[in-house]
Amino acid sequence: MSTPTPPYEQVRREVVEQIRSGELAPGDKLPAIRVYAADLGLAPGTVARAYKLLEEAEIIVTRRGAGTTVAPGAVAASERSAATTEREAGATADPTLVALLAGPVGEARTRGHGEVEIMAAVRQALADAGA
Numbered sequence: 001m002s003t004p005t006p007p008y009e010q011v012r013r014e015v016v017e018q019i020r021s022g023e024l025a026p027g028d029k030l031p032a033i034r035v036y037a038a039d040l041g042l043a044p045g046t047v048a049r050a051y052k053l054l055e056e057a058e059i060i061v062t063r064r065g066a067g068t069t070v071a072p073g074a075v076a077a078s079e080r081s082a083a084t085t086e087r088e089a090g091a092t093a094d095p096t097l098v099a100l101l102a103g104p105v106g107e108a109r110t111r112g113h114g115e116v117e118i119m120a121a122v123r124q125a126l127a128d129a130g131a
């Protein structure tokens with residue numbers, strides 16, 4: 001785990017890739033947080049954070065007493081998650097979304113706004129829409 005990517009994100013991505021590759025399938029049981037953390041040499045909180053993000057993305061399911069398993073729809077959810085990760089890393093964006101935003105971005109540039117201002121406005125609009 002010697003990359004600038006935070007360890008919890010590395011764990012999350014590894015589980016996503018294991019599902020995408022078929023190494024893990026829906027219904028497969030994942031290691032307990034403390035066991036997985038010990039295997040990786042990480043703090044349990046780091047693995048817990050990764051598991052929480054995976055649960056929010058509906059890739060895994062944790063049930064008290066039953067442990068953590070790969071969710072029934074995990075393959076499709078992991079594909080979506082991987083695509084999002086690639087876009088966040090600078091890969092090509094969805095062309096339909098780019099076309100949708102091209103007009104407003106062009107208008108903002110015409111009005112003299114720079115890239116940093118436009119990105120800040122997009123982030124704020126996303127935050128406002130999520131609230």
